[in-house]
Amino acid sequence: xxxxxxxxxxxxxxxxxxxxxxxxxxxxxxxxxxxxxxxANGAGKSxxxxxxxxxxxxxxxxxxxxxxxxxxxxxxxxxxxVGMVFQYPDDQLFMPxxxxxVAFGPLNxxxxxxxxxxxxxxxxxxxxxxxxxxxxxxxxSGGEKKRVAIATVLAMSSDILVMDEPTSGLxxxxxxxxxxxxxxxxxxxxxxxxxxxxVLDLCGRTIILHEGAIMADGPTDEIFRNExxxxxxxxxxPFSMQGxxxxxxxxxxxxx
Amino acid sequence: MISINAAVxxxxxxDLLAESDSxxxxxxxxxxxxxxxxxxxxVVSFGRYELARLLPFFIFPAVMIALAGLPPLYIVRKIALIxxxxxxxxxxxxxxxxxxxxxxxxLAISGGWISLASLLVRSTLTVGAAFILVGTTxxxxxxxxxxxxxxxxxxxxxxxxxxxxxxxxADEISSSSRARELRSxxxxxxxxxxxxxxxxxLLLRTxxxxxxxxxxxxxxxxxxxxxxxxxxxxxxxxxxFLLGWTILFIALRAFDISGTLGLLLTGIxx
Numbered sequence: 001x002x003x004x005x006x007x008x009x010x011x012x013x014x015x016x017x018x019x020x021x022x023x024x025x026x027x028x029x030x031x032x033x034x035x036x037x038x039x040a041n042g043a044g045k046s047x048x049x050x051x052x053x054x055x056x057x058x059x060x061x062x063x064x065x066x067x068x069x070x071x072x073x074x075x076x077x078x079x080x081x082v083g084m085v086f087q088y089p090d091d092q093l094f095m096p097x098x099x100x101x102v103a104f105g106p107l108n109x110x111x112x113x114x115x116x117x118x119x120x121x122x123x124x125x126x127x128x129x130x131x132x133x134x135x136x137x138x139x140x141s142g143g144e145k146k147r148v149a150i151a152t153v154l155a156m157s158s159d160i161l162v163m164d165e166p167t168s169g170l171x172x173x174x175x176x177x178x179x180x181x182x183x184x185x186x187x188x189x190x191x192x193x194x195x196x197x198x199v200l201d202l203c204g205r206t207i208i209l210h211e212g213a214i215m216a217d218g219p220t221d222e223i224f225r226n227e228x229x230x231x232x233x234x235x236x237x238p239f240s241m242q243g244x245x246x247x248x249x250x251x252x253x254x255x256x
Numbered sequence: 257m258i259s260i261n262a263a264v265x266x267x268x269x270x271d272l273l274a275e276s277d278s279x280x281x282x283x284x285x286x287x288x289x290x291x292x293x294x295x296x297x298x299v300v301s302f303g304r305y306e307l308a309r310l311l312p313f314f315i316f317p318a319v320m321i322a323l324a325g326l327p328p329l330y331i332v333r334k335i336a337l338i339x340x341x342x343x344x345x346x347x348x349x350x351x352x353x354x355x356x357x358x359x360x361x362x363l364a365i366s367g368g369w370i371s372l373a374s375l376l377v378r379s380t381l382t383v384g385a386a387f388i389l390v391g392t393t394x395x396x397x398x399x400x401x402x403x404x405x406x407x408x409x410x411x412x413x414x415x416x417x418x419x420x421x422x423x424x425x426a427d428e429i430s431s432s433s434r435a436r437e438l439r440s441x442x443x444x445x446x447x448x449x450x451x452x453x454x455x456x457x458l459l460l461r462t463x464x465x466x467x468x469x470x471x472x473x474x475x476x477x478x479x480x481x482x483x484x485x486x487x488x489x490x491x492x493x494x495x496x497f498l499l500g501w502t503i504l505f506i507a508l509r510a511f512d513i514s515g516t517l518g519l520l521l522t523g524i525x526x
Binding site: 055083091097104107136153 | 478
């Protein structure tokens with residue numbers, strides 16, 4: 001048995017106002033895979049993500065984490081297994097200091113004393129934020145906040161890492177640093193992102209959501225070569241696959 | 257609106273102070289909560305014209321600030337922030353209550369002035385004690401202590417969330433009103449009419465944001481129970497702390513110590 005498998009079976013979510021956010025979504029993500037869920041704004045990415053640790057409850061369908069079905073009684077266990085990093089770190093960092101914030105999860109798991117100290121120190125060192133431990137979170141820069149937000153999840157020793165838009169709002173250097181960091185993790189990883197170049201670098205598999213349904217699920221490089229599919233889903237090739245920007249621009253100029 | 261932001265960051269500093277180490281910080285939160293409760297009760301229970309007998313109570317904040325190493329000026333500034341509200345409450349006392357209590361030569365001091373001064377002293381003492389409690393304990397630990405003292409968990413969690421909500425609300429207020437200010441070009445904007453929808457939006461936005469924060473808390477295993485890093489138990493030093501202060505407060509309440517001292521002095525130097 002492995003905890004690292006995430007499986008969605010015929011998942012559907014209807015918001016109270018009648019909007020169908022997800023319809024009939026099924027996939028199986030296995031141990032150690034790194035998967036990107038991409039799609040246009042409003043395609044249902046964040047909604048889907050929030051089902052993976054029970055922040056939202058599906059209208060129909062099932063979520064399995066390893067051999068455990070997500071229900072109300074298995075929720076605490078599943079939340080320990082599936083670590084979720086939210087899009088806005090400001091929503092995730094709410095304690096007076098970075099240390100306390102990272103300790104929040106382990107404390108809720110019932111740990112205490114030296115174990116907490118060890119876990120927090122390890123998690124902060126891992127993301128290169130050991131020196132920030134005594135600082136209040138609202139004094140950090142965007143990149144630092146993101147790294148501390150990841151540390152809060154690492155400290156819970158989750159097996160599965162779910163991240164909503166990990167690189168949004170970061171400067172190029174911080175983005176590259178974060179990508180190196182994520183590459184090192186052995187977890188099963190699930191990302192949503194508009195940063196398709198990051199997806200190309202980090203994720204072997206990509207799932208395209210379009211208007212709440214899965215339009216494609218397969219190897220990332222295959223999907224990104226299929227221009228017709230990308231256009232139909234209001235997406236574009238990653239910039240690194242679009243050729244030289246200067247040449248493209250001059251050829252466009254010639255056309256007009 | 258920078259001022260709101262600054263005030264909030266200043267308030268967050270109170271929770272940061274709770275992180276430091278001192279003999280007072282190390283005490284179990286329950287002892288501090290109980291002592292603060294006894295202190296506030298004794299101070300509030302004096303009659304409305306009482307002034308002199310309140311003054312000895314300043315020993316509590318003074319000793320606590322000194323032992324805990326809190327920045328005294330910071331606490332004083334926080335208390336000063338509250339005083340306009342207290343003044344508003346007591347402002348009409350001198351107008352309505354004109355009974356002359358003391359006569360110093362030609363100067364007649366009415367009961368209204370005395371009760372206003374007493375109100376100010378009492379608010380300074382009680383608000384100061386509350387700030388000192390949070391500054392030496394931390395808000396989460398205070399809530400946890402309340403729960404361990406028998407307050408229903410639901411109320412304690414509500415209190416904790418209310419405290420968090422202040423910061424969420426202040427964040428949203430500062431960004432919304434900055435946006436409004438920038439688009440009203442230094443004039444009054446649309447005046448009062450725009451405030452209605454501004455407040456409505458604020459409520460909805462803070463609601464959504466609070467929900468997102470709550471989700472993030474749930475995702476990290478929050479089930480409505482508090483945990484603090486500081487492990488402490490109610491031991492001998494807590495008992496001494498509690499008994500010592502309680503006995504002093506009750507003595508100060510029961511006996512007119514400042515009056516007796518005054519009599520002693522006037523007895524010696526007639």
